[in-house]
Amino acid sequence: MAHPIKREYSIRDFARSARFEGVPYTMPARFPIATQNAGRLFWWLDESDSRRAVAWARLGLRAYFARGVQLDEPPALRALAAEFGIDPQQAEAVWNDHVWKERLKRANEQAIAAGVFGAPFFVVDGEPFWGNDRKPQIERWLASGPF
DSSP states (O other): OOSHHHHHHHHHHHHHHHHHHTOOOOOOSSOSOOOHHHHHHHHHHHHHOHHHHHHHHHHHHHHHHHHOOOTTSHHHHHHHHHHHTOOHHHHHHHHHOHHHHHHHHHHHHHHHHTTOOSSSEEEETTEEEESGGGHHHHHHHHHHOOO
């Protein structure tokens, strides 16, 4: 997003891709933002209930990309946690806890070691696919096997 030509294209592409997928989308006021606190909450939730962690991730993405919730702002993230059913003070304690900071750091290091470098990034049968435009290849791979 630092390069004007790529930024303008990306802004246009995000909106077009959302329309194509039929999902709600509003360009966030600031993009990109730091999301490590929301990520730490994900790993905390995942420790006890992976489905709840996935639900948190979905809520966070929709909050940011459809409602404009700035996940990097503590008051906004506390409010989103409350909406999800997490006590806001507990949420803040989690994202400040070194245990969850280290867990997120470890997950990022593992992703980098596995060759992940962007989003969305999928690995199917050990084969990496980067970008939404690779979804037809993934579908074919899943239906017919490697090509």
